Amino acid sequence: MSTQSANPREPTSHVNSISKSKILVVGAGGIGCEILKNLCVSGFQDIEVIDLDTIDVSNLNRQFLFRKEHVGKSKAVVARESIISFNSNVNIKAYHDSIFNQEYGVNFFKRFDLVLNALDNRAARNHVNRMCLAADIPLIESGTAGYSGQVELIKKGMTQCYECQPKPQQKSYPGCTIRNTPSEPVHCIVWAKHLFNQLFGEEDPDQDVSPDTEDPEVKKDGAFSVTESGDVKRKSTRQWAQEVDYNPEQLFNKFFKDDINYLLSMENLWKTRKPPVPISWEKALTCESRISNDEESSKSLDMQVLSISKYTQIFASTVNILKKELAGKKFLMWDKDDTPAMDFVTACANIRAFIFSISQKSKFEIKSIAGNIIPAIATANALIAGAAVLYALRVLQNDYEKCPTIYLRQKSIYSKVLLATDKSLQKPNPNCYVCSAKPVVNVFVNVNKMLVKEFETEVLKNTLNMVAPDAILDGKGVVVISSEEGETEINNKKTLCEVGIVDGSILKVDDFLQNYELIINVNQYEAKEKDDPPFKFIANPAELKAKQIDGVKNGVTAAKNDLPNQEMHTDNDDVVICTTDNDDFGASSSKKRKLNPVEDDDDDLIILDEQLE
């Protein structure tokens, strides 16, 4: 019955295009499960689905193709099995893999009539966007965040691509705020995550947790003279922790007593602020205080703010557990769903908050912030996936003009519109550095300081979203960065200037996998203010002129932070939706330096995932 499976009650004009179409669904999370179900009951018979992720308990409230016994298994594989148990005539192929892998090149994408994105992170969305542009296959991009969501068609030459408009930047916090003068709970949470990485994670010099003597405020009037810390090269926190064998009492006294005393010695900082109050291990163990306005009695433990003595005990016990976990490994990865790691961050953030008289938060709340969790619900995912498949039907009929972006909004007393649509397709941005005919971008970077390797990782990969770039210095024809292993290794530790990249240089960069060529105009730039980013880029020439006038400030700055900055994703369900679950999809190219490996939203937001839903 396979050839006649099109349903009698489905609109028949589509039958042919439905049953013969080959569809790729990227992501099998919240939106992905719903899309697969809709495709299947609408009569689609040739579907492929790819997802790197495995099933977590917290997925079960919406990713309805999965059940408790599936926890830990591949989303793509289980989703396929569930669909087939409903209708064995559907030909569905599952890949438990990252869409960034080289096997999924342009030729892979060209096999499909249509690609549906159900992702939860921006990096993967950017990548699929480029692959679909390169293969000239229509892409339906979708995402939800809480009650909101969005479905948009991306069709080369007809619509905006996913990267035509700059997306909102992740929120960042100056390093000195995190290290010296926290004033909000989030500052303490960022600090606690950095402390985790300093002690157990991959070391990152940008995540220093000790007092920052370079803080411009400190030096004002010269009241504070840098002695021990600043200029003297100290041993790393990790090295010191190992020497004391992760003794919880010694660690505690350093981070919550000695370092705080040191901060107090920077008197300038406390002229207009309430000074922190250091707390020793002994005092902490008997301290029953907490800073919270909430009624606690009826709540579960995770919802409560506990006493300092309790957090001190948690600190000690999690340090011991994490120390054991670390044994034999290079480092641990922080994960919000790993109980000791989450408990450690909760305890440290709350002890630090207490010291700085900042309101403390429950583990439940800290998990949201530290784990960058975007709430996700079944109903919004179902609605968005329904709209995505309605658009799929139109796209397969070549009715592109009838697919302007659809927005799902929360009902409010001010608005009667729950599903809104744009009036027409959004036209491509002629200056887009991805989809325009000859993509060009201006990069502002300190050619005397930035290393070639740093340029490759931070600028080309993490900011410009390339996967395997080759860069040729125009005019000279010299390959400065190669995707072939070993070919340009010799350049890695040289500065840009040393390999001939200077102000005014033109780089031709080619990403073979993405079939993407970009011209980069290199401009010399030096960060002046402490919080200036280490590099920036501007795609629009008009914008470039304006920026040059104001000294290249506030341009489309690089998403990557500047060293002392910590970045966090902020939830924003307006325009750009982001990912759904914040469970990251695929090879997130994000850097650990960020508080969260990038994301936007999953199934669940950074303009649209559902998590990789």
Place this chain on the structure above:
Amino acid sequence: MSEKQLSTDEAEVYDRQIRLWGIEAQEKLRAANVLLIGVRSLGSEIAKNILLSGINSLTILDDGVVSQDDVTRNFLLHEKVALGSKIAEQVLPRAQALNPLVKIVVDTGSVAAKSGDYFKEFTIVVATKLKFELILKIDGFCREHNVKFIYGEVAGFFGYSVSDFQDHEYFEDRIQLATGAKRGHEGDKKTKRIKGKLTYPPLNKVLVLPNTKQDIGSIKKMSRPNKLFVCMLMLLEFRKRFERDPDLENKSDEIEELRDIATEIIKLYQFTKVNVDNLLDLVFGEVSPVCAILGGIMSQEVIKAASHKEVTINNIFLFDPVTYSGKELTVGA
């Protein structure tokens, strides 16, 4: 089940939604008993979404039997289900697998035979594909027992829902900046609880058809005639008249019937400048992705009504089969 504390299991499974609507709403939800009337395409979508949300119990009432069409289109069934068996019983295993924490009761009785008392144990009744008289009758029963009621259906690419939540109290937690605080400073945000109340008219004042002796007074005042509203009434009148839905096999004749009914309704309401011609072709069959959309909207209304969290739609939702936009329309108030 009372509104007691959630277990650790529940907190884990419902984590992502508790982060959206809060623990209090989740506790109310898990005390809710929902009656679902009709478990076909749209009904299954609703069953899925509200089971996942973690209510206390779901009663599935449907006396119908499984057809070939159901087997290919209803994801709570599968190929091996016997044609002609009771659909409410057949959806049970998959429905239960969606959420083992929810009690599911199957009732293969006839909805028309239920007395008023049947409805009183529920927090909310959600129904699809009923005859017009039955919609009004159930709404009457629900009103007697302070049970909330939502009805909806999908016809082709078109879909609508209509709610009667009677006197419905709700709350919202709005994030506000503390006075004097600068934007973007997380620590200075305060949540403020806002309470509100909506009063819904009974459905016999909202869904008014020709030749029923219904009071049309409140509806005639509709400021802007809405063709999707007319389309909704047209479909209700069609089923009332022919005891079936428009037949795809006989499309051109059916379109003429629909056009006549629409004309009659437009005349009854004395609307001017309303033309439903471009919609008539789009109301045949039941398009699955539209069921997903309507199912999402109606389930979210059930969740909001049962948890009292967030503003509900008052009182009609209309999905546009041409533009795919969806709006609230307030009628009969």
